[in-house]
Amino acid sequence: MTPFTPALLQEAVSKSMPHGTLSILYTFHFYLFGLIAIVSALLFVTRKSPVAAVLWLVNTMFCLAALYVLLDAQFIGVIQVLVYAGAIMVVFLFVIMLLNLGKGLAGDIRKIGWKLVGGAVAIAILAEVFALSRAKTPINLTLPQGFAAQQIAENGAINPLAAPLFNEYLLAFEITSVLLLAAVVGAVVLGKQRGDENAR
């Protein structure tokens, strides 16, 4: 019995479907998850209750994870669900519960002047990003079409990511651990009650 590989799965899927169906499905899901992500982000920004805002943001992050998978970054998608949606957002919810902010602040959204400023800045940044994204990159810098998918089919989803992480970027990886240690120490120091002998 041959081991089950992503390449086999791709072959099976492409055999069972008429030509072109897969790419239409792919495009459809890409747009679907992108639009859900944007709509949930808009709802997240406009909700009064912090708990509702967190839950909409979690929805955005799940959709982003789906987009990562569609962009041939399966491992990043898994990490997105585990670390972002699973851990970071739970910490946010926990703090909201701890500080008892669930009912929301009355009129937490700023007045019309700030909304105009925010809208103007948003439009300016959007225009800037679109102008930048029209820039052309040299053709010899781009990989051939489907290179990432082929790499994943050959080496699995984690190997192509782990090799540069532990070779080229090893120093950055080690410094990250120092950063996390500093963050843990900082959080404990900041969270500790000052001047309370019992807390020590």
Added chain:
Amino acid sequence: MLAEALFFSAVLFVIGVFGVLIRRNAIIVFMCVELMLNAVNLSFVAFAQAYGVGGQVFVFFVMTVAAAEAAVGLAIIIALFRHRQTVDLANINLLKG
């Protein structure tokens, strides 16, 4: 799919910027920053598909920094709440002079 991913990324980033500007709840402002980091991650992943896997390694680092930032930032918010009994940014103006 690069152009579409960059479009979604730009829109999500701008929604994050907009949220930082119009909200006064410190926790929501903080989550808007997280949304901006996520938007940038999306462009990194989209570019990684076209230009090599280095972009995904960067997403890894961005996530680590975001986790550290969340831990320290939420500790700061808790410390602020202890002093002022509020997380409304309009009432937090210690550095205003």
